[in-house]
Amino acid sequence: MATDNPANPIGVHALVWVGDTSPAALELAIGKTKAAGFDLLEISLHDSANLDVAAAREALTSAGLGVACSRGLAFDADVSSDNLAVVERGEKLLHDSLAVTRGLGGTHFTGALYSALGKYGHPLTAAGRRNVVTVLRRLAQEAAGEGMTLGLEVCNRYETNVVNTARDALRLADDIGEDNVLIHLDTYHMNIEEEDLVRPVREVGDRLGYVHVGENHRGYLGSGHIDFTAFFHALGDIGYRGPITFESFSSAVVMRGLSNDLAIWRNLWTDGEDLARHARAFIAGQLHASRAR
Template identity: 30%
Template structure:
């Protein structure tokens, strides 16, 4: 008797962004959405940016814990609270905001914080000065160490040129990590952004591998992973065969799911999908196909066949 990758799913640590299926953690549909993700094989859910003053933190933590799905938070910066600023008070406020996000992560029962902690998110008006990157790296490195002491891994996402001029490539991310002085700061690569900025996506994964803490899988059109310019199964295979042992993530956005404000901010003008749960289920199948192509995946399939003969 033989088993394929889907009938014997591997024990992969995969997260799905909540906004794939739901616009807001305050929705009454949150428990059902999380149940659907768990049923699809996800172990974690990435949350949109949260204001701890406007949510029931303890209640949310109970919802996650009851379903055995762990949250991953997103942290960022705002005008007046920006670690890349040349104003010391603004840098201090930015660092304080990041530390507060660490505390929120812990209170929700999470052990990972992603996001854009190195500066302001949004359409850049020019290149980011090296001095701003240097200031930012020092502050973010300190917060990464602070997070590590609390059992939380901090990563920063590499974005495309239309969302930031600070860090667009894996090579820039590795230089930023070095400048941070922290051994605990991780890199978050997203194949959607990589498809814009990297000449070779597999090569970028290899380059960032020593500090790669989160590999997010997003298709070129922001829709399902099965169709688009990004060969997701091949990149999953490459990551595993290169020795990647970190978490994988799934991200997709549709104007039918997101709030109008979030859609506008992320330039989501269309609805590349209507069924978020269906997309999440298909994405897990795509990831498992990629794993099945890897050396580890083929070995697991052989062992599964032997155990059922």
């Protein structure tokens, strides 16, 4: 029987609260995350140059919050490129980001780790895919030594040409060949690319390591057309107990660079606190209902 305390850590993306990772911004985000009842804060590392890792870790620990980190790459630092100098810059960015995640006390480093975040004008090349596999194998081996996992986030065709479906992610993880490379499903992207929201969850099974929950327009959960009941029942069917993080973007909160990469052109909400409290209750309610069987 389900309880009001679901086993899954429930998280929220920091862009619900703030548009950068300066000490003042993260202090605000951590406080609001705790007050809204979440277990975990996800921090995008696109702004990591402004991040005071030691101070953020202390604040997260004081608040009793877990942390996960995410990012995509840039076209001039893209490990899926055929240009080895570009690949080298991307690999350094990934290793630096893994170190930041570790420094914050996190064990989950996830996102579009395999490519730039943006629309490509061509399909992935065979050489580019080989570069992805080589780089992520080395990154995974480093992460394993620290007890960390990598997440391959399945993103839509307008944000990457490498991994667009759960099956793409599974094939890539198989080729990387490291046990700590897990799959990251996101309902916003699944709504665009998958045939339904159930079969991919079941196909990924115990290799699912991280989940993003977002509405089809990235606004309030339940205000769009995504079938969250089916999705959460599928998570229950595979016994998923990992993090479930709410992700929503609005032009009310802008992170320079990332917001443009994600094409966040309009206000889907203006009150992050109301949005987040609603999302926390919505996710907990779905988890409760999916287990009350």
